Amino acid sequence: MTEAAKGSRAAGIPGLVRGLAATARTLARPTHTSEYPDAPPSLPPRSRGVIALLAENCTSCMLCARECPDWCIYIDSHKETVPATTPGGRDRQRNVLDRFAIDFSLCMYCGICVEVCPFDALFWSPEFEYAELDIRELLHERDRLGQWMATVPPPPALDERSADPAEVSALGKPARAPRAPRQAAAEEGQA
Amino acid sequence: MTGLDVAFAAAGTVAAASAVLSVTTRHVVHAALWLVVSLGAVAGCYLVLGAEFVALVQVLIYVGAVVVLVLFALMLTRAPIGPNEEVSASPLHRALAAVLAAGVTALLAAVLVPLARVVGAVRRGGPGTTGLGEQLFGTWVWPFEALSVLLLAALVAALAVAGMARGRGAGEP
Amino acid sequence: MSPAVEVLVRTVAVLAAFLVLPLLVGQTEHKVMAHMQGRLGPMYAGGFHGWAQLVADGVKFAQKEDVTPAAADRPVFRLAPAVGLVPYLVALAAVPLSPGLVGADAPASAVLVLAATAVGILGTLMAGWASANKYSLLGAMRAAAQLLSYELPLVLAVASVCLAAGSLSLTAIAGAWSPWWLLWQLPGAFVFLVAAVAELQRPPFDMPVADSELVFGAYTEYTGLRFAFFLLAEYAGIVLMSLLFAVLYLGGWKGPLSGDLGWLWTLLKGFVVSVLVIWMRVAWPRLREDQLQRLAWLGLVPLALLQLALTGVWVVATA
Numbered sequence: 001m002t003e004a005a006k007g008s009r010a011a012g013i014p015g016l017v018r019g020l021a022a023t024a025r026t027l028a029r030p031t032h033t034s035e036y037p038d039a040p041p042s043l044p045p046r047s048r049g050v051i052a053l054l055a056e057n058c059t060s061c062m063l064c065a066r067e068c069p070d071w072c073i074y075i076d077s078h079k080e081t082v083p084a085t086t087p088g089g090r091d092r093q094r095n096v097l098d099r100f101a102i103d104f105s106l107c108m109y110c111g112i113c114v115e116v117c118p119f120d121a122l123f124w125s126p127e128f129e130y131a132e133l134d135i136r137e138l139l140h141e142r143d144r145l146g147q148w149m150a151t152v153p154p155p156p157a158l159d160e161r162s163a164d165p166a167e168v169s170a171l172g173k174p175a176r177a178p179r180a181p182r183q184a185a186a187e188e189g190q191a
Numbered sequence: 192m193t194g195l196d197v198a199f200a201a202a203g204t205v206a207a208a209s210a211v212l213s214v215t216t217r218h219v220v221h222a223a224l225w226l227v228v229s230l231g232a233v234a235g236c237y238l239v240l241g242a243e244f245v246a247l248v249q250v251l252i253y254v255g256a257v258v259v260l261v262l263f264a265l266m267l268t269r270a271p272i273g274p275n276e277e278v279s280a281s282p283l284h285r286a287l288a289a290v291l292a293a294g295v296t297a298l299l300a301a302v303l304v305p306l307a308r309v310v311g312a313v314r315r316g317g318p319g320t321t322g323l324g325e326q327l328f329g330t331w332v333w334p335f336e337a338l339s340v341l342l343l344a345a346l347v348a349a350l351a352v353a354g355m356a357r358g359r360g361a362g363e364p
Numbered sequence: 365m366s367p368a369v370e371v372l373v374r375t376v377a378v379l380a381a382f383l384v385l386p387l388l389v390g391q392t393e394h395k396v397m398a399h400m401q402g403r404l405g406p407m408y409a410g411g412f413h414g415w416a417q418l419v420a421d422g423v424k425f426a427q428k429e430d431v432t433p434a435a436a437d438r439p440v441f442r443l444a445p446a447v448g449l450v451p452y453l454v455a456l457a458a459v460p461l462s463p464g465l466v467g468a469d470a471p472a473s474a475v476l477v478l479a480a481t482a483v484g485i486l487g488t489l490m491a492g493w494a495s496a497n498k499y500s501l502l503g504a505m506r507a508a509a510q511l512l513s514y515e516l517p518l519v520l521a522v523a524s525v526c527l528a529a530g531s532l533s534l535t536a537i538a539g540a541w542s543p544w545w546l547l548w549q550l551p552g553a554f555v556f557l558v559a560a561v562a563e564l565q566r567p568p569f570d571m572p573v574a575d576s577e578l579v580f581g582a583y584t585e586y587t588g589l590r591f592a593f594f595l596l597a598e599y600a601g602i603v604l605m606s607l608l609f610a611v612l613y614l615g616g617w618k619g620p621l622s623g624d625l626g627w628l629w630t631l632l633k634g635f636v637v638s639v640l641v642i643w644m645r646v647a648w649p650r651l652r653e654d655q656l657q658r659l660a661w662l663g664l665v666p667l668a669l670l671q672l673a674l675t676g677v678w679v680v681a682t683a
Binding site for chain 3: 218220221224227231243244247248250251254255256258259260262263265266267272319320
Binding site for chain 1: 396398401402407643648
């Protein structure tokens with residue numbers, strides 16, 4: 001209308017009509033709203049919802065706690081002596097996990113802890129409904145972290161053309177030939 | 192005293208009181224708003240007398256356009272909230288204005304009060320909307336048209352003045 | 365029925381319509397606007413598709429604190445919502461739904477409605493000035509400039525219809541209406557619709573409340589019920605202007621079965637017009653201040669004058 005008043009009729013009225021048509025078309029189409037609390041959201045694979053702990057796998061190696069950029073992982077452990085299983089054997093020592101806690105008010109969901117864990121004790125779970133009214137209640141202890149293990153999805157399938165995992169390719173290789181006797185070294189030793 | 196008498200007296204009292212408040216208040220915007228009340232009460236008087244078209248046009252033109260224009264102009268100034276001492280007149284001015292107003296009131300009263308005695312009680316009457324139109328475009332058509340031409344000339348002149356000041360004429364209010 | 369009871373019944377009926385119809389339009393706006401933007405709109409309040417959302421909003425507004433700014437002009441500030449709201453109530457009472465169904469059948473109801481809406485504007489100006497807020501003041505100034513400009517084409521467009529019908533009464537105008545008017549009064553209808561939307565400060569003419577520059581214009585400082593009254597006035601304005609458009613240009617209660625269901629026709633036509641007003645809000649961007657003025661003075665006023673001349677010539681020629 002304004003443009004029409006200005007005299008450039010070609011640009012004005014068709015533009016207004018197009019605007020009306022676009023909104024009318026959208027009106028006729030289904031909406032995009034996902035009704036979240038009623039309908040579960042469809043999360044993409046590998047969603048980073050919360051970090052779950054498989055405590056049996058944890059060796060208290062502290063790698064995750066050290067690598068965490070904002071120091072939100074708390075680990076307490078003590079050493080226990082495992083008596084020797086064979087007569088004359090040596091007593092072993094092993095770490096026993098006392099406390100494993102993640103403060104999700106600090107966590108920035110970078111996933112470095114999951115990456116560095118050498119024994120697959122930490123996993124990403126897509127579960128995200130763990131909001132609290134008090135920020136202090138976001139510090140979740142071992143048992144709560146362990147409950148989330150049930151929601152961890154199975155690892156996604158590899159891409160079709162990707163290389164085999166290291167374990168598989170290692171199986172396919174021929175067994176190493178026995179070492180050649182170290183002739184030279186032996187001679188040198190004699191000399 | 193009929194019901195119409197009471198209604199007319201009430202509307203008239205409101206009109207007069209708000210008019211007095213309008214000229215005595217130190218709040219500039221309040222003065223304009225009291226003017227609204229006064230004009231509205233005058234429209235009420237018309238309504239009591241049965242001239243509803245005049246009453247409605249009074250509201251439409253004076254309240255809807257003139258006072259809006261006045262308020263618009265006041266907003267362009269630095270009209271403060273609260274009493275504005277800069278615009279209050281000196282005691283001498285005030286006394287002169289009061290004398291003048293009293294004189295006009297006396298004059299009007301001298302003319303109108305005897306007339307009121309002749310007319311007696313307030314009556315709904317008048318020509319009505321149709322009659323008003325016929326009178327306006329029959330008996331009074333020449334003064335009416337002359338007035339229109341005068342207003343048109345004023346409009347064109349205003350446009351010309353605005354155009355002179357700004358280089359090009361544009362129909363801004 | 366004794367006169368007193370009849371007056372009471374009419375008042376209650378008008379008040380009920382005044383409180384229900386704007387909510388209906390508001391809910392329609394919620395839903396239509398949402399779906400036009402690919403959303404669902406309110407879905408929870410009341411259960412079925414959020415039908416009670418505006419009732420819930422009203423409850424919320426009633427609970428809020430009624431704040432008056434310290435620097436504000438208290439009496440004017442507190443009075444402004446009433447001045448903005450009551451005229452629409454008065455105007456709505458004069459709009460007929462069918463020949464027998466009208467709150468107050470005034471002989472010059474067309475002028476009454478225009479005069480009442482003109483008074484309603486004062487509420488916005490009072491609010492803007494009394495808030496002691498720069499945004500409010502700017503919003504009120506824009507509102508004043510806009511309303512002054514669009515009042516004229518609105519009155520001229522209505523004058524054309526009155527001329528065509530030979531009456532100032534809305535009932536008589538709709539009675540004189542014939543389908544031929546759809547074509548004959550088309551320019552006037554266009555002018556009326558545009559000017560009415562501008563008068564209501566609805567998008568695309570919402571420069572006075574442009575939220576990106578003026579927060580909420582003249583209503584910035586308002587909270588609670590007083591703010592709700594301004595919103596109610598806006599939606600009551602949509603109802604009023606839509607019904608007025610239906611009565612003036614679409615023949616009001618004329619249609620099949622108009623004898624019994626005439627009022628339904630008026631409401632239906634008015635509803636369609638209000639959906640159009642909502643649609644305009646969704647589809648079009650806001651006009652700039654100078655574009656607003658240009659449209660009013662160079663577009664609508666000449667068009668309205670042309671329509672007036674056309675109507676006059678036709679009426680005189682066929683008389």
